[in-house]
Amino acid sequence: MVIPIKPEYESEELIMQINTKNFGIIEYNPEDVIYFEEGIPGFEDLHIFLIITDNNEDMPFKWLQSIDNTDIAFAIIDPRVFKPDYTFEIDEELIQTLQIEDVNHLLIYVIVVIPDEIEKMTANLKAPIIINAKNNKGKQVILDNDEYLIKHPILEELKNAYSNA
């Protein structure tokens, strides 16, 4: 009689792999996947993403890499790096969607656009990406705040933030 041998380990971490256009092969733990139920505007079919850092840890930029379409990645940054007073109200709808229990669980990023003239890079402060790190649910929210621009120039503020650091 053959007795199946039980694996000695209880559970091995499951590692998945994707081959991305920008970063080649990325290995990730499925637990780290961030789920955007509604996708993001313009990419409503993309639901699962990873946040990755490409290079140097002290640099403020990260990437929101799509797993559904491995060609797509967005450069993102925590807006408080260059705009420490960045703030917004969280409405009931967002609390429901992301099942927010504690605002301290929230990660906040904005998407960066870099045109050919890099001096003109902008961040979309009007529509932050908000992630509940407790359950890895994310949503791009459109704020009801006229002060924050869709194309907010950031290079000067970033340079200031880094020269003061």
Add this chain to the structure above:
Amino acid sequence: MLILTRKVGQAIVIGEDIEIKILEIDDGQIKLGITAPKNISVLRKELIEIKDENLKAASVNKEALSKIENFIKKR
């Protein structure tokens, strides 16, 4: 641009089957109720701008970003 004045509870009709009703006015905000056929898309205008911006952002490449990181580091 056609400009109309409406009160709460009143509505306007566009074409045969689109109705926009003023439901509530409160502290500079107006709540609208929109009745339209399923094939008519109704979006907040910002959403279209955000879509365009996301489409632009998706073509950002990492070379451009590393250029910027160098630029910041030099300071």
